[in-house]
Amino acid sequence: MNKKENAPIRIVLAKLGLDGHDRGLKVVARMLRDAGMEVVYLGLRQTTEMVVTAVEQEDADVVGISMHNAGHLTLAPRIVKALEDAGLDVPVIVGGIVPENDLEAMAEAGVAGVLGPGASAEDVATCVREAVATRGE
Amino acid sequence: MASEDSTLISLVEKASEGDRRSVGRLLTLVERGGESAEQVAESTHTLSGKSHVIGITGAPGAGKSTLTACLARDLAVSGYKPAVLAVDPSSPLTGGAILGDRVRMEEASEAGAFIRSMATRGHSGGLALAVPGMVRVFDAFGFNPIIIETVGVGQVEVDVASAADTVVVVVTSGWGDAVQANKAGLLEIADLFVVNKADRPGASDARRDLELMIDLSQVTGQATRRPDIVMTTAIEGDGLEEFKNAIFEHRDFLSEGEQISFRRSKRWKAEVRSRLDYLLSEVARESIENIEEKEGASPGSVAREIARNILKKNDFR
Amino acid sequence: MDEKKEFRTMSGVPVTSVYGEGPLPGEFPYTRGIHSGMYRDRLWTMRMFAGFGTAEDTNARFKDLLRAGGTGLSTAFDMPTLMGRDSDDEWSLGEVGRAGVAVDTLDDMIDLFADIDLGQVSTSMTINGPAAILLAMYVAVAEQGGVERSKLNGTLQNDILKEYQAQKEYIFPPRPSVRLVSDVVSFTANEMPRWNPISISGYHIREAGSTAAQELAFTLANGFAYVEAAQAAGLNVDDFAPRLSFFFNSHSDFFEEIGKFRAARRIWARWLRDRYGAKDERSHKLRFHTQTAGVSLTAQQPEINIARVAIQALAGVIGGTQSLHTDSYDEALALPTEDAARIALRTQQIVAHETGVTNVADPLGGSDYVEWMTDEMERQAEEIFKHLEELGDGSILEGVYVGIENGWFVGEIADAAYRFEREVNSGERLIVGVNSFTEGGDEDIDLLSIDPGTEDIQLKRLAEIKQSRDSDLVEKALSRLSAEAVDSEINLMPAIIEAVKVRATEGEIVRALESVFGTYVEKAFV
Numbered sequence: 001m002n003k004k005e006n007a008p009i010r011i012v013l014a015k016l017g018l019d020g021h022d023r024g025l026k027v028v029a030r031m032l033r034d035a036g037m038e039v040v041y042l043g044l045r046q047t048t049e050m051v052v053t054a055v056e057q058e059d060a061d062v063v064g065i066s067m068h069n070a071g072h073l074t075l076a077p078r079i080v081k082a083l084e085d086a087g088l089d090v091p092v093i094v095g096g097i098v099p100e101n102d103l104e105a106m107a108e109a110g111v112a113g114v115l116g117p118g119a120s121a122e123d124v125a126t127c128v129r130e131a132v133a134t135r136g137e
Numbered sequence: 138m139a140s141e142d143s144t145l146i147s148l149v150e151k152a153s154e155g156d157r158r159s160v161g162r163l164l165t166l167v168e169r170g171g172e173s174a175e176q177v178a179e180s181t182h183t184l185s186g187k188s189h190v191i192g193i194t195g196a197p198g199a200g201k202s203t204l205t206a207c208l209a210r211d212l213a214v215s216g217y218k219p220a221v222l223a224v225d226p227s228s229p230l231t232g233g234a235i236l237g238d239r240v241r242m243e244e245a246s247e248a249g250a251f252i253r254s255m256a257t258r259g260h261s262g263g264l265a266l267a268v269p270g271m272v273r274v275f276d277a278f279g280f281n282p283i284i285i286e287t288v289g290v291g292q293v294e295v296d297v298a299s300a301a302d303t304v305v306v307v308v309t310s311g312w313g314d315a316v317q318a319n320k321a322g323l324l325e326i327a328d329l330f331v332v333n334k335a336d337r338p339g340a341s342d343a344r345r346d347l348e349l350m351i352d353l354s355q356v357t358g359q360a361t362r363r364p365d366i367v368m369t370t371a372i373e374g375d376g377l378e379e380f381k382n383a384i385f386e387h388r389d390f391l392s393e394g395e396q397i398s399f400r401r402s403k404r405w406k407a408e409v410r411s412r413l414d415y416l417l418s419e420v421a422r423e424s425i426e427n428i429e430e431k432e433g434a435s436p437g438s439v440a441r442e443i444a445r446n447i448l449k450k451n452d453f454r
Numbered sequence: 455m456d457e458k459k460e461f462r463t464m465s466g467v468p469v470t471s472v473y474g475e476g477p478l479p480g481e482f483p484y485t486r487g488i489h490s491g492m493y494r495d496r497l498w499t500m501r502m503f504a505g506f507g508t509a510e511d512t513n514a515r516f517k518d519l520l521r522a523g524g525t526g527l528s529t530a531f532d533m534p535t536l537m538g539r540d541s542d543d544e545w546s547l548g549e550v551g552r553a554g555v556a557v558d559t560l561d562d563m564i565d566l567f568a569d570i571d572l573g574q575v576s577t578s579m580t581i582n583g584p585a586a587i588l589l590a591m592y593v594a595v596a597e598q599g600g601v602e603r604s605k606l607n608g609t610l611q612n613d614i615l616k617e618y619q620a621q622k623e624y625i626f627p628p629r630p631s632v633r634l635v636s637d638v639v640s641f642t643a644n645e646m647p648r649w650n651p652i653s654i655s656g657y658h659i660r661e662a663g664s665t666a667a668q669e670l671a672f673t674l675a676n677g678f679a680y681v682e683a684a685q686a687a688g689l690n691v692d693d694f695a696p697r698l699s700f701f702f703n704s705h706s707d708f709f710e711e712i713g714k715f716r717a718a719r720r721i722w723a724r725w726l727r728d729r730y731g732a733k734d735e736r737s738h739k740l741r742f743h744t745q746t747a748g749v750s751l752t753a754q755q756p757e758i759n760i761a762r763v764a765i766q767a768l769a770g771v772i773g774g775t776q777s778l779h780t781d782s783y784d785e786a787l788a789l790p791t792e793d794a795a796r797i798a799l800r801t802q803q804i805v806a807h808e809t810g811v812t813n814v815a816d817p818l819g820g821s822d823y824v825e826w827m828t829d830e831m832e833r834q835a836e837e838i839f840k841h842l843e844e845l846g847d848g849s850i851l852e853g854v855y856v857g858i859e860n861g862w863f864v865g866e867i868a869d870a871a872y873r874f875e876r877e878v879n880s881g882e883r884l885i886v887g888v889n890s891f892t893e894g895g896d897e898d899i900d901l902l903s904i905d906p907g908t909e910d911i912q913l914k915r916l917a918e919i920k921q922s923r924d925s926d927l928v929e930k931a932l933s934r935l936s937a938e939a940v941d942s943e944i945n946l947m948p949a950i951i952e953a954v955k956v957r958a959t960e961g962e963i964v965r966a967l968e969s970v971f972g973t974y975v976e977k978a979f980v
Contacts, residue, residue, distance in 0.1 A: 008256070032233060
């Protein structure tokens, strides 16, 4: 009766920094719920410490961070590193406004995926599933 | 499964040393069910039995999560090591869920409380299975008290409440909440009632309604202690001290005499029953998957036939 | 109505200032416009939102815009400033000067308006939680430059209720925040008669995903709430209502937007006169600023956003707006470049001078569709007012507090946003360049990049000011502020003005208030 394969993916969704635009984050939360995932919704103004604590206690499979005001270059590497330092091998996906030019920097910082504005529900769910699957290997 | 065993052993070791990440992983293993869950149950069974388990439920909008958050924070700040299991419903259509309780407990978390969000995952029986196991994990690794927070006043909540030592039901000043709670059978198992949003009109009426219903159930039921009623306005912080004290009073009541063992054996029996229900329903489900309608055979007779065949088998896992 | 000057179409056909029967523009309930002549007498203010980097950087952009023909200033502040944090706060790392201009002390404000005569220009400041502080700084800058506060013209957004519902730039809990808003309203009513103390906003509510009717209703309800708050603080409605102003979104469904604007005027006029007892007709007249819908602009094929903005701007003008900001085409990607901002301004100028829509007030009035749409928007809004009244036991203000507390507003908005998203996902709703007509526009466009050195410059400056100011005076000023904050009968503006003058920082003033008011943490309703 081992139902490991059927267990829903658990994802932590958060926004780091001061930015207050959470429309996209809330839409993504619903998309992922509708895709059968369990979303631990942290919302606005989270610190990296709060996200790390959540990942630990919730045993999350993946983290989704939303960025809208050019914070991704500082904040995304920070969260990746914080998770690593805490011994948590969990992929980080960045969603929001990330210019083409910065995609390489994101990959180099260890971000597992980037979702731009206009990503469909399928895109989002697929990106999350792939990130989890790749990390599991 | 040797490597899994050693992983399990090392997780249990680290958890005993205070590693919260390992506790998180163990909780997941229990939640998923199956063999790993059994193994965790085995490892933690002897370590547990020390913690006070509080179940908090109530209708949506009653302000339950504010109360729980304040309680957890208060306990953490006072030197306890509380854990909160916050249960939210999964979507019956998609199986997914949005778990939004954690973020309401930021202060509690920062003060040191362990917060774990949990979805009902569709099969209501499954929740009743997983929760006791997860409570046992917290218990085994020193978290005390353990708060299970659910939303609603239905059968699921009654099942979950059977895993708790102290059952708290939160209602608001709309009289409908008390009636709802009564219908679901929560009244029979509640140890403490909280009338939240006590600053609103109708709060004293709600209290009166509850007193009345408790009176009636006292006449017919077997409750050995009349449940307390506490008035709170959680958002203002009013009544929280009384709430906490009422919980401690009940805990103390339980540890007198045979109360605690009576309750614990009730919990144990309830858990065995849940597991039995689940096992049997799984087998039943498998058994009827491929049956076809037989001419002239009534559903009742077909069912009896299948049951007889099931009872002959003995390879339950 | 100015019949002396003749207005003609491009082909020379003379046109009168209004057509059709029924209440005229300038007549109660002002459905067709608040002035009889509308744009014949005066065009809307072309007020382009600007702000980035240091005060010096933004000052340069202000001057560019004024030279290019902009007729009012509108200030965008950076995230730390909006949230009441100084540039050296740990939360400000990486955010200083990025989403707007960084303002920590009065000295930044002085630089921001350097060489600009505040007696001649009208300035809008988009800030909410710490709004009172920025207004105090503005007043101090003006007075230092010899301009009396009573002459100052402008608007402070200062609309804290919508922050809890949509924009999320709150600091303190709702009730003390509304007290602060009321303090500003009283202060300006008495000392700054030309200043609009609140810009009651629907823009952000709409950007967060609400429907047009929700934008309309939530905004007006917030307006009613402020009226009730100011009345409770002892003001007579006609003392402050004339200076309440509004800020709406102009989105893509052309006729829905126009219906919305017309309904807004009609509803406000009726409620102020009949429900709140306002007698002065200026209290009945809803004045509003419009911004084209940022959220509708796409990152894909960004140049086509110019077309979107033009249409949305047109809707705002036909809807009778008093002031307009047109978004730049690179909105979805970054803050606007100089070029992109110029194009946006030119768009307004084309509408104003080439299209002829300004020759006639409410040109679509009388259209069966537009009148029906106006009625429909009003009907939906009234349902929402009824719900809030119920929540608040007869008071809209209380109903709004309850709706904030129990997550009703954010839930409605999130539901609407999700519905929209699903429509786009399923292809039921086409967005050009996103889920249809996706070829083209792959060339990179120039984007504004904020000089990373900005943060260092600002930090250095802040440190210098903290060194050179008189810290005793600062301490005294902050103590006075905390003491007065405890008593809700005391207007806090004088104490705040004193504090900014001695170079207390924005963050220090906010913390002093926070120690009394507390901090607001949203309960994250999804």
